[in-house]
Amino acid sequence: MGSRAGIVVTGTEVLTGRVADRNSPWLAEELRRIGVDVAHVVVVGDRPDDLTAALGFLTGLGLDLVITSGGLGPTADDLTADVVARFQGRPSRLDPDLEAHIASIIERLSAGRGWHLDPAATAAGTRKQALVPDGATVIAPVGTAPGLVVPPANGTTGPPVVVLPGPPRELQGMWPAVVEAPLVGAALRGRTELRQRTIRLWGTPESELAATLRDHDDVLGGLEITTCLRDGELEIVTRFAPGAQPAYDALSQIVEEVYGQTLFSADGRTVDDIVADALRSTGQTIATAESCTGGLLAARLTDRPGASAYVLGGVTAYANSIKQGLLDVPEALLDQVGAVSAEVAEAMAAGIRARLGADIGVGITGVAGPDGGSAEKPVGLVHICVTGPDRSIARRIQLPGARADVRARAVVVAMHLIRNLLADEPPG
Missing domain, CATH: 3.30.70.260 (ACT domain)
Structure with a gap:
């Protein structure tokens, strides 16, 4: 068996779901890249006893490395560094050079952002962040909080604990230094490719x-x-x-x-990758006309850099007057079949394609809910049409779930219909 690690994500805001955990998935993938498998991810609130228990659980598994994220700020609830130091049996001492470095960062940030900070409170917070456990390696901060690699107490066995900040930008920026830290390298000496x-x-x-x-x-x-x-x-x-x-x-x-x-x-690419690659390679352009999805398809198509090469634009045509005025959907058609219909989705796709001069037009109309449905057109009914120079693909779908679920799933279906059109495939 190769090297194995455990991750502790700290923060009551993460534990209660107010903030999504972006760090453990990122760390798990980065660890895999260097041949380290993740055995467990534990999420705890800002409570010292719970963090201590999590550390005890992970170190008791015989893991090679433990990583924590969060709890390194200057406030009273930021207790991770102190708890880890105590757990590893490493008393903490003030590092004057680190204190001066953090102070200079705060001074620079304050000047650039126009902050007016209380000198005493700022100094106390800076001292707190500059406490370093004996024998620990300091990871230079990307924000104001340094990271730490804390070995077990002398004469004891156990994995080193890597202490990293919670903001993903800071954690990710510090990761290369973590991998290069001698304590980490020694702990992961037995790693193999995964x-x-x-x-x-x-x-x-x-x-x-x-x-x-x-x-x-x-x-x-x-x-x-x-x-x-x-x-x-x-x-x-x-x-x-x-x-x-x-x-x-x-x-x-x-x-x-x-x-x-x-x-x-078969190669791991997402539907977004495949659609973007196909549009680039063929030189085709695309435009969107959305009703119930409210621009979510346009947002997804433009999510990656360079999308301006193939995405011309989009219209969120919620009201029938906008469908008529901007997309040239005939008023008689709307009166005859209603806005939520295959015919209107097709007219929206053709209208946006003609208006913006795109090679491909996409029309989406439906009932996202939770209200507005009927026996003939229930909540979750969505019509999608993707039209190109030579053919069109249309789909009627009935989607379960809440409003957000219907909208998100409709966009996924639309992406696959675009993929089918670009690949000259029948719709899946």
Whole structure:
């Protein structure tokens, strides 16, 4: 077995869901890149006893490394450095050079942002952040909080604990220095390569894939296969040591043979990657006309740098008057079939394509809820049309869930219809 690590995410705001945990997924992937598997992720609030218990649990597993994120600020609830120091049996002392460095950072930030800080409070907070456990390695701050690599007490065994700040920008900026720290390198001396590959299917039930995997279990030894069904996409993530590469090759071949019709990414690319790459390579442009999704498709298409090369723009046409005035949807059509209809979705796609001079136009109209539905057009009904120079693809879908779920899933379906059009495939 290679090197293994545990992660402790601290902060009551994370524990209660007010702030999403962005650090542990990022750390898990970075650790995998250097051959370290994550055994556990523990989330605790700003309570010293709970953090101590989490550290005790992880270090008791025989892990090679423990990483904490959060709790390094100047306020009273930022207790991680002190708790880790006590847990590792390493008394903390003020580092005058570090104190001066943090003070200079705060002074520079204050001048640039026009802050008016209380000198006594600022000095106390700075001293708190400059306390360093005996024998610890200091990781230079990206913000104001330094990181620490704290070894176990002399004469004891156990993993070093890496203490990092909570803001993702700061944590990520400090990570290269963590990897280079001698204490970390020594702890992870036994690491080996840990490969990870992703295959994506569109429209295949998870239960069907599970049966296929069971039927071929004899050739998939050494693979850790995880499947996740999300918004209609079935993601197959496989982790394995280099020696299991033949087993992974067999898995890839099985998936391609059995699910060739729904396999849309054998190399890990997302539908967003595939659509962007196809638009760039063909030189085609796209424009969106959205009603119930309120611009979410346009936001997704423009989420990556360089999208201006192929996204011309979009219209959020919520009111019928906007559908008529900006997209040239005929008033008679709206009166005849209503705004939520296949005909209006098609007219919206054609209208935005003509108005902006795009190669591809997308029209989306539906009932996102929770109100506004009827027996004929219930909540969750969405019509999507993607039209290009030579053909159009239309889809009527009935989506479950709350308003946000309907809107998000409709955008995913629209992305796949765009993919189908660009690849000259039938809709999945």
